Amino acid sequence: MTKQEARKYFLNQRNLLSENTIQEYSLAIIDQIKNSTILRSNTFHIFLSIQEKKEVDTNEIIKFLWKNNKKVYVSKVEGNILRHYKFLPETKLKKSKWGILEPYNENPITIDHLECIFLPLLAYDLRGNRVGYGKGYYDRFVKNYPKAEKIGLSFFNPVTKIEDLHMEDVPMDSIITQNRYSGFPMYEK
Secondary structure (H helix, E strand, O other): OOHHHHHHHHHHHOOOOOHHHHHHHHHHHHHHHHHHHHOOEEEOOOOOEEEEEOOOOOOHHHHHHHHOOOOEEEEEOOOOEEEEEEOOOOOOEOOOOOOOEEEEEOEEEEOHHHOOOEEOEEEEEOOEEEEEOOOHHHHHHOOHHHHHEEEOOOOOOOEOOOOOOOOOOEEEEEEEOOOEEEOOOOOOO
């Protein structure tokens, strides 16, 4: 499957999900996190969900991380890169022109160390290759943190193979769905 085919197919599949299903699956993803070794990490980067695109709801994951005294960082797009912000319960957010909640009236920071990066995605394959929206922001970002565990969040199973990978594409280390937390390479059972 090509990236374009995967984007079209999985955007359509997400659009078929009801709000109740999205909440149910998102809570099951939190249960996968609670039952994993992820909480050994202390520094996390996470995306803020785009509700209109029916992404995995990360709000409860963030609250769970805060409750467990973890450092949480988020980003916003500026030009061709992501700028990073420490994310606290009192951080003010507003929607960008793309409908993404982003920090405002905050100063960007340099993150010296990250242990875990949660990645948004539309599709992924059995080797951990991820298909996002196609701008490459996260691929450029994660290259700066080679030791951080790169974890995708998805409601769906993998495709067998993404055919049109680029040298800039960075594979994930793990995937969390409502049914599993798996490392790569993974093989269908």
